[in-house]
Amino acid sequence: MKLIIKHKFGQFIFSGFKYQVSGFFFLVLLFFYSGQCVAAEALLKKVVIKENPESVRLYVTQKIPSKVIRVDSREVLIALKNISARRGIEIKGRPGGLIKNIAVETLPGGVLALVVTGNRNFKDVKSNWNSSGLTFTIRFEEKKIAKVKQTAPAKASPKSDSRKKDQKSQVFDTEKKISSVKQKAVKDIYTAEKGELAPVKREKSLFAGDTTDLLFVADVSGCKSKEMTSAVRFLKKGLWQNAFDNLNIHVDQNSQACRNQAFFLRAYAYLRLIEKDDHESLLKAAALFNEALIAYPDSRLAPFAFASLGKINAFLKNDAVAEGYFSIVRDEFMEYPGLPEIFYYLGKIYGEKGYAEKSLKYFEKVFKVFPENTYTVDAGIGFGKALYKKRHYIDSLNILSHLIKSNPEKVYDSSELLLSIGNANLKLGKSLAARKNLIRVCNLFPGVEAKDMIMSSIGDTYALEKNFNRAMALYRLVREKFPGGEGFLASSMGLARYLKDIEEKEKLYGMIKQDFPEHRFASVAMMRLAEIYDKAGEYAKCIKEVEDLLATHPRGLRYEAVKLMQRAYESLFDKQLKSDQYPDILQRYEAERVLINRMESKEIFLSVGLAYLKADLYEQSFNQLIKSYKQYKRSKRPPELLLGLGIAMDESRRDDDALKVLKGFTKRFSGNDKTSDAHVRRGEIFFEKDMYKNAIKEFTLAYKAGKDHLQKGKILARKAGVYKKENKWDKSSAQLVLAVKEFAAASGTNYHVLSNGYRELGRSYVKQNMYVKGAEAFTTALKFSGKAENAAELEFAIGDAYQKGNVLKKAKKAFENVIAADDSIWARLAKERLATLVLAQKVKNS
Numbered sequence: 124m125k126l127i128i129k130h131k132f133g134q135f136i137f138s139g140f141k142y143q144v145s146g147f148f149f150l151v152l153l154f155f156y157s158g159q160c161v162a163a164e165a166l167l168k169k170v171v172i173k174e175n176p177e178s179v180r181l182y183v184t185q186k187i188p189s190k191v192i193r194v195d196s197r198e199v200l201i202a203l204k205n206i207s208a209r210r211g212i213e214i215k216g217r218p219g220g221l222i223k224n225i226a227v228e229t230l231p232g233g234v235l236a237l238v239v240t241g242n243r244n245f246k247d248v249k250s251n252w253n254s255s256g257l258t259f260t261i262r263f264e265e266k267k268i269a270k271v272k273q274t275a276p277a278k279a280s281p282k283s284d285s286r287k288k289d290q291k292s293q294v295f296d297t298e299k300k301i302s303s304v305k306q307k308a309v310k311d312i313y314t315a316e317k318g319e320l321a322p323v324k325r326e327k328s329l330f331a332g333d334t335t336d337l338l339f340v341a342d343v344s345g346c347k348s349k350e351m352t353s354a355v356r357f358l359k360k361g362l363w364q365n366a367f368d369n370l371n372i373h374v375d376q377n378s379q380a381c382r383n384q385a386f387f388l389r390a391y392a393y394l395r396l397i398e399k400d401d402h403e404s405l406l407k408a409a410a411l412f413n414e415a416l417i418a419y420p421d422s423r424l425a426p427f428a429f430a431s432l433g434k435i436n437a438f439l440k441n442d443a444v445a446e447g448y449f450s451i452v453r454d455e456f457m458e459y460p461g462l463p464e465i466f467y468y469l470g471k472i473y474g475e476k477g478y479a480e481k482s483l484k485y486f487e488k489v490f491k492v493f494p495e496n497t498y499t500v501d502a503g504i505g506f507g508k509a510l511y512k513k514r515h516y517i518d519s520l521n522i523l524s525h526l527i528k529s530n531p532e533k534v535y536d537s538s539e540l541l542l543s544i545g546n547a548n549l550k551l552g553k554s555l556a557a558r559k560n561l562i563r564v565c566n567l568f569p570g571v572e573a574k575d576m577i578m579s580s581i582g583d584t585y586a587l588e589k590n591f592n593r594a595m596a597l598y599r600l601v602r603e604k605f606p607g608g609e610g611f612l613a614s615s616m617g618l619a620r621y622l623k624d625i626e627e628k629e630k631l632y633g634m635i636k637q638d639f640p641e642h643r644f645a646s647v648a649m650m651r652l653a654e655i656y657d658k659a660g661e662y663a664k665c666i667k668e669v670e671d672l673l674a675t676h677p678r679g680l681r682y683e684a685v686k687l688m689q690r691a692y693e694s695l696f697d698k699q700l701k702s703d704q705y706p707d708i709l710q711r712y713e714a715e716r717v718l719i720n721r722m723e724s725k726e727i728f729l730s731v732g733l734a735y736l737k738a739d740l741y742e743q744s745f746n747q748l749i750k751s752y753k754q755y756k757r758s759k760r761p762p763e764l765l766l767g768l769g770i771a772m773d774e775s776r777r778d779d780d781a782l783k784v785l786k787g788f789t790k791r792f793s794g795n796d797k798t799s800d801a802h803v804r805r806g807e808i809f810f811e812k813d814m815y816k817n818a819i820k821e822f823t824l825a826y827k828a829g830k831d832h833l834q835k836g837k838i839l840a841r842k843a844g845v846y847k848k849e850n851k852w853d854k855s856s857a858q859l860v861l862a863v864k865e866f867a868a869a870s871g872t873n874y875h876v877l878s879n880g881y882r883e884l885g886r887s888y889v890k891q892n893m894y895v896k897g898a899e900a901f902t903t904a905l906k907f908s909g910k911a912e913n914a915a916e917l918e919f920a921i922g923d924a925y926q927k928g929n930v931l932k933k934a935k936k937a938f939e940n941v942i943a944a945d946d947s948i949w950a951r952l953a954k955e956r957l958a959t960l961v962l963a964q965k966v967k968n969s
Contacts, residue, residue: 165206167235170225172216177263179225179239186256196244197223201237201261208235221245221265228491239263332463332489332496334434337391337427340460346381348373354388363396386415387424394431399438409435426456430465442472463489467498470505474512483509490522500530508543520547538568542577549580549587558584575601575610582617591621612644619651629655646676653687662695689722696730705734725754733767741774762792766801778808789824799828803838810845818845833873836865840880843887852890859884878907885920894928915941915949922956935960 165187171180181201188204207229214225223242229235239261247264330336343355350373357366370389374382390411397404412428412435419425433448449465449472459465470485486509489502503526510519523544527534534541545560561581564571571577582597598614605611612635619631628651635648649672656665669688673681699708712719712731719727732747748768752760765788772781785801792798806821822842829835843858863880866873885900898921905917922937938960941953 167203167206167208167212169212170214170227170237172214172222172225174216174220177221177265179222179237179261179263181237181259181261183257183259186252189250189252189259191248191250191261193245193248197241199239199241199245199248199261199263201239201250203235203237203259206235221263241265328460328494328496330460330496332493332498333461334391334427334430334464335497336460337387337424340427341384341388341424343381343384346384348378348380350376350378351381351385354385354392358388358392361395363392367392367396383419383422384424386418387412387422387428390415390428391431394435402439405435405438426452426459427461429456430459430461433465433468437468437472442475446472463493463496463498463502466493467502467505470502470509474505474509479509479512483513500526500533504533504540508539511543511547514550516547516550520544520551523547534563535567538564538571541567542571545577546580549583552587554584554587573609575605575608576613577610578605579610579613579617582614586617586621595621612639612642616644616647619648625655625659640675646672646680649676650680650684650687653684653691657687657691657694660694660698662691662698665691666695685722689724689727692719692722693724693726693730696727696734700730700733703737705737708734709738723754725751728754729761729764729767732771733763736767736771739774741771745771745775745777762788762795762797765791766797769801770804773804773808778812782808793828796830799825799830799834799838802828803841806841806845810848815845815849832865832869833871833876836862836869836876836880839865840883843883847887852887856884856887856891859887874907874909878904878909878913880904881907882917882920885924889924889927892927894924895930898924898928898930898933915944915946918944919949919953919956922953926956926960931960931964 165183165185168182168184171182172178173180179201181203183203183206187206190202192200192202208227212227214227221241221243223240226238226240227235228238241263243265245263245265248261249264250259250261252259330339338355338358343351346352350369354366354369354373357363357369367389370385370392373385374389378385390408393404393411394408397408399405409432412431415422416425416428429448429452433445433452436442436445436448446469449469452459452465453462453469466485466489470482470489473479473485474482483506486502486506489496489498490506493499503522507519507523507526510516510522523540527540527544541560541564545557545564548554548557548560558581561577561584564577565574578597578601582594582601585591585594585597595618598618601610601614602618615631615635619628622628622631632648632652632655635642635644636652639645649668653665653668653672656662656668666688669684669691672684673688696708699705708731712734719731728747728751732744732751735741735744735747744767748764748771751764752768755761755764765784769781769785769788772778772784782805785805788795788801789798789805802821802825806818806825809815809818809821819842822838822845826835826838826842829838839858839862843855843862846852846855846858859880863877863884866877866880881900881904885897885904888894888897888900901917901920901924905914905921908914908917918937918941922934922941925931925934925937935957938953938957942950942957944950
C-alpha cells in the first residue's frame with residue numbers, strides 16, 4: 124500500500140505499511156504554575172538594579188505568577204509566567220557590587236527568564252511583590268567564604284567514566300533528567316560589559332544535538348547478535364563501510380534481535396559512508412530511511428530518519444522537501460535531541476529563500492537557547508550573518524568576532540565569515556579593522572566571488588580615513604581589472620564622489636546612467652548629476668535630471684529626488700524673480716502646476732505669487748501668497764511676503780485684510796526699504812474709506828520712513844491731496860510747498876513732478892483767493908512743463924489767476940501767449956477772456 128502523509132509543506136509518499144506519528148512531550152520549562160491563565164499578557168516595563176541593600180526590582184503592568192530559583196552559588200533564575208518584555212527593555216542601574224549582570228530571555232509558553240549572575244557568592248535570596256502587585260523585588264545577601272588550603276582534585280576512576288558512557292544510552296529518560304540544565308542555558312550567550320559583548324559559560328549537554336545522537340539513543344545493549352555487536356563497534360570508530368556491511372547482513376538474515384535499531388542504523392551508516400554530492404547514493408540513502416520508517420513507523424528512532432531525509436534533500440538542493448521533513452520533526456517530535464541541527468538547517472533554508480527574520484530566529488535558538496551542541500558555532504556564525512543582513516551591525520560584529528577568537532579555524536571554512544566581519548566594520552566606520560579582514564579574504568580565498576567588490580570596499584576604507592588619493596588609486600585599479608562588473612560600478616561611484624574635476628564627475632555619473640540604466644547605482648548617479656547641476660546654479664538642468672530619475676526609477680531615492688527638485692525650483696524661481704523674469708516663472712508654473720503644487724513649498728508659492736503680482740494678476744497672486752503665508756511660522760514670514768500679500772489683497776478689494784497684513788509688515792520691518800510704501804498703501808485705503816485722519820497719519824509715517832527726496836515729495840503731495848479733499852486749502856498748500864522743495868532736492872531731472880507740484884500749489888492758492896501767488900506758482904510749473912498742451916493750459920491758468928487778481932496787463936500777456944500757441948481749445952478760451960479784458964479796459968477808460 125501507499126502511505127501519503129499530508130503536511131503544510133507538501134505530501135510525503137511511502138510504500139508499505141501505514142506510519143503513525145507518535146506524540147511526546149519535551150520538558151523545556153523550569154516550572155509550571157497551577158491556576159487561572161491571565162487573560163491579557165502582562166508587560167515587563169523595566170528592570171532596576173539597586174544597592175544598599177543589593178536588589179533587583181522588576182516593574183510590570185500587572186501581577187503575574189513568579190518563581191525565584193537558586194541555580195548555583197552565584198546564579199539565580201527569576202521565572203515569570205504570562206509576560207513579555209518591552210522591546211529594547213532598559214536595565215537601569217550599574218552592575219558592579221554583588222550583582223555582576225542580568226540576562227533576559229523569552230521562553231516558550233509565555234515564560235520570561237531573567238538570569239542574575241553575581242560577582243561573589245549569594246548567601247540568601249528573598250523576594251516579594253509590593254501591595255499593588257506591580258513591583259517584584261529580589262534581594263541578595265552576600266555569603267562570606269573562609270579561605271581554605273586548596274588541594275588537587277581527585278582523578279576520575281575508570282568505573283565513573285564507564286558510568287558516564289552508560290548514561291548516554293538512557294535515551295529520553297536521560298533527556299528529561301537534564302531538562303533543568305537546558306532551562307538554565309536560556310540565558311543569553313553574551314552579556315554587555317564595557318560596551319562590548321563578552322562570552323559567558325555555556326552548559327554542556329549529553330547529546331551532540333544532531334543525527335549522530337542516534338548511536339546513543341539506539342540502545343543495543345541487550346542485543347544478542349554477532350553482526351550487531353560488530354556493527355556498533357565499527358560505528359563508534361567511524362568505520363562506516365564495515366558497519367553498513369554487518370547491519371546489512373543482520374537485516375537480510377531476518378534476525379529479530381534489535382531489528383528496529385538495525386534498520387535505522389544501517390541507513391545512518393550508509394549516509395555517513397557516501398559523499399554529499401553523490402546524487403545516486405543520496406537517493407539510495409533516502410530509500411533506506413524510508414524502508415526503516417515503513418518497517419517501524421512507531422519507532423522512537425523515527426525522528427532521526429525524518430531529520431536524515433531532510434538533510435539528504437538539502438544536499439540534493441530540494442529545499443522545499445527538506446523544509447517539510449525538518450518541520451515534521453520540529454512540530455511532532457519536540458523531545459528529539461537533534462533539534463539544534465533541525466533548526467540550523469531551517470535557518471539556512473530560510474536565509475537562502477530571503478526570509479531574514481525566520482532565518483535569524485532559528486539560528487538564534489540554536490546559538491542562544493540550546494546547550495552546547497555540534498551546531499552552536501555554525502549557528503552563531505549564521506546568526507551573526509543574519510544580523511548583518513538585518514543591518515544590526517554592532518550585534519553581528521560582536522558575535523562573529525568572539526566566535527573567531529574562540530574558533531579561529533572557522534575562518535578557513537569559507538570567505539563569508541571574514542567578509543561579514545569586514546563589511547560590518549566598514550558599515551560602523553571602523554576602517555582599519557574592515558580593511559584587515561577584507562584583505563584576509565582576498566589572501567585566504569584568492570578565487571573568491573565578487574573580488575572586485577571586496578577590493579572596492581577596501582578602497583572605501585581608505586576614503587573613510589580621508590586618504591582619498593589611495594582610495595581613488597584602488598578604485599581606478601578595480602575599474603581597469605574588472606570592467607563592467609559590480610565592483611567596477613561601485614568603484615566608479617566612489618571615484619566620482621572624491622574627484623575634484625566636475626567634468627570628470629559628470630562623465631562618470633553619465634556613463635553609469637547611460638550604460639547601466641537598470642542598475643541600482645543608476646538612480647544614485649542621476650541624483651548626483653542633479654546635485655552637481657543644482658550646486659552650479661543650473662537649476663533647469665537639475666529639474667530635468669530629477670524628472671528623468673523619477674520617470675525611470677519611480678521608487679529609487681524618491682524622497683531625496685523630490686526634495687532636490689523642490690530646492691531647484693525654489694532657487695530657479697528666486698533667481699528669475701530677482702532678474703525680473705517673472706513671465707518665465709509664470710510660463711513654467713502654468714505648464715507644471717500639478718507637480719509643483721504637490722511639493723507644497725512655501726518658497727515656491729511666494730515666488731509664483733510675486734510673479735503674478737508683477738504681472739498685475741492680483742487674484743492669482745493672492746491665491747499663491749496666502750498659501751505661502753499659512754505655511755510660514757508667524758515669526759519667520761519674510762517682508763516680501765507680507766508686503767506682496769498686502770498689495771494683492773488691496774488690489775483684489777480685500778481692504779480690511781490688507782490693512783492688517785500691511786500693519787504687520789510695518790511693525791516687524793520698520794527699517795525696511797518698503798516700509799514707506801506700505802504706509803502709503805494703508806493711507807490710500809483709509810483715504811478711499813473717507814477715513815482722512817487715519818490717512819494723514821499713515822502718510823506722515825510714510826514720509827518719516829521715506830529714503831529719498833523724490834519719494835518724500837510724492838508722499839507730501841499725496842498728503843496735500845487728503846487736505847484738499849477736506850477743503851483745508853491752507854494745509855494743502857503748506858504740504859505742496861514742502862513737496863516741491865523735496866522734488867527740487869532730488870537727484871536727476873524731475874521736471875514732470877516739479878511741474879505737477881507747482882500746478883497743484885497754484886490751484887490751492889487760487890482756492891484761497893491768493894491769485895498772484897497762484898499765478899506765480901503756475902508760472903514756475905510752466906517752466907518745468909515739457910508738453911505743448913500743458914504749456915497752453917498753464918498759460919491760461921496764469922492769465923486766469925492774474926485776471927482774478929486784477930493784474931490785467933500780465934493777464935492779457937498770458938492770454939496772448941495762449942492764442943499764439945494755436946491750441947484750438949485753450950486759444951478759443953483765451954480769445955474770449957482777452958475780449959473780456961479789452962471790453963473791461965474800455966469801460967474803465969470811458
